[in-house]
């Protein structure tokens with residue numbers, strides 16, 4: 001598979017503040033690639049650099065092997081679905097969708113036909129003559145999508161396109177978007193700060209924080225093998241325990257848990273070796289992979305049980321006051337410990353993971 | 358909080374202000390329909406002074422002056438609006454360039470400078486450069502002092518338009534020029550119309566500057582009225598004044614409506 005977009009060490013500064021601190025990514029052709037990260041981490045900035053609305057301070061961006069640094073936005077075969085949709089308020093839905101084709105000098109007949117087909121695809125054929133202001137948020141979102149897809153870009157940039165929609169619509173649109181990407185074969189770069197959205201739709205995800213890419217990988221990889229504390233904490237829920245690391249060898253660490261028990265587990269630390277790994281670091285254990293057992297390496301006092309429908313959350317505290325959460329399927333009616341009692345907990349095999357800071 | 362209406366003396370003050378502001382206008386408008394040739398004695402309703410304006414002995418003089426006023430107002434409003442649009446785009450979209458604040462002050466300076474000073478300065482300037490005063494000098498002067506009036510509503514409108522629309526256009530393969538003509542300008546239109554109408558009415562009404570730079574034999578409606586009044590106020594002046602008042606009110610109202618529509622379609 002060829003590389004659609006190659007971002008090489010891109011740095012973007014706004015005056016004193018740095019929005020991107022050396023971002024490198026290679027996005028394959030036909031890939032559904034997601035940029036995931038908290039607000040302000042630089043996702044929009046990266047998209048704007050790719051689209052051409054910002055000049056990079058340093059680094060290069062290649063599109064199918066071509067350095068696009070000097071190309072104006074209108075010369076880049078990349079289209080954007082903006083965070084605020086940005087539909088032209090004085091043009092009808094059909095005119096909006098046909099705009100890109102008009103700029104590309106597609107003859108009127110052909111562009112009307114193509115725009116009509118695009119509207120059909122997003123189920124808005126009957127809205128062709130309305131103005132954007134006469135549409136609901138979800139409909140506007142789909143017009144924005146149709147408008148960006150109409151000129152058949154090689155890459156589609158989507159900046160949190162679902163964030164303004166309600167939950168039901170958002171879930172439906174996720175499926176539609178994914179389907180659309182597979183049908184058209186266009187490379188999607190999808191920005192979101194919603195991890196569920198990222199996990200369900202993407203081929204690969206880049207987790208960003210503070211202008212840096214923290215980890216790139218498939219959903220499962222990122223969820224199950226986070227490389228550092230930020231990723232583990234940001235993706236899903238996790239318990240972070242501070243542990244004493246004795247040694248790290250070949251990606252396997254030996255640590256001392258709070259309470260004194262020893263545990264051997266995989267380590268995500270970049271620099272391996274007994275000396276470099278030693279010290280106090282954090283261990284991640286997902287709540288659903290902690291078990292209530294008659295005996296085990298962790299001892300905790302139950303504080304509360306939270307009812308979540310299909311699941312229960314047992315909130316407890318270790319001896320060193322670290323809060324831990326245990327997720328229990330809501331099918332064991334009897335035998336739940338009462339608040340105030342002490343329980344022992346065991347992580348499943350391979351569930352604990354030592355993280356880099 | 359109590360509304361301003363509940364403050365003691367508000368009613369008296371408001372009525373006082375309204376009377377001082379509008380009573381003279383009301384009197385002029387009313388007496389323009391006076392059948393008598395006296396400007397103080399009411400002699401019944403009649404259109405005769407309006408007829409006199411168009412057919413009377415001064416009709417030709419006022420007609421020529423009105424034509425000058427109208428063409429100058431159209432040209433000055435058009436030119437100053439075009440300049441104001443360019444200035445607004447540069448000021449609002451140009452980012453932080455050096456001397457931005459100074460430029461802003463410079464554009465709006467004519468609003469603050471006493472008109473008589475501008476008038477004298479313009480006259481001195483034209484004399485120094487060696488342009489004979491006349492139609493052209495009036496036009497140049499009008500374009501200059503109309504710019505800030507056109508600029509203000511246009512810049513206000515433009516700063517309310519998010520940049521993302523132009524970016525969306527650029528993203529969809531529009532050149533800078535296409536993004537301006539097809540997207541930005543239509544979105545700015547309510548501000549542009551409002552600015553144009555304001556500039557038009559300011560030009561149409563101007564007396565002081567025009568009087569200085571008009572040269573001999575050249576008249577606009579306000580200078581012609583002034584010249585006529587110097588020989589004594591006749592009721593036909595009231596008729597002309599009332600018609601100018603009506604045009605002014607119409608244009609200011611249109612400008613206001615354009616602005617209101619703009620607010621409703623605010624992007």
Ligand SMILES: Nc1ncnc2c1ncn2[C@@H]1O[C@H](COP(=O)(O)OP(=O)(O)OP(=O)(O)O)[C@@H](O)[C@H]1O
Pocket residue numbers: 014017018019037038039040041042043044045046193
């Ligand atoms: N035009 C600008 N001038 C100065 N700083 C900016 C500008 N645009 C963005 N920034 C800063 O760059 C950083 C990254 O912003 P960016 O918009 O890329 O975040 P984001 O990840 O898209 O966040 P969100 O999820 O809230 O949209 C932020 O700290 C922001 O304050």
Ligand SMILES: [Mg+2]
Pocket residue numbers: 043044045083159
């Ligand atoms: Mg953003």
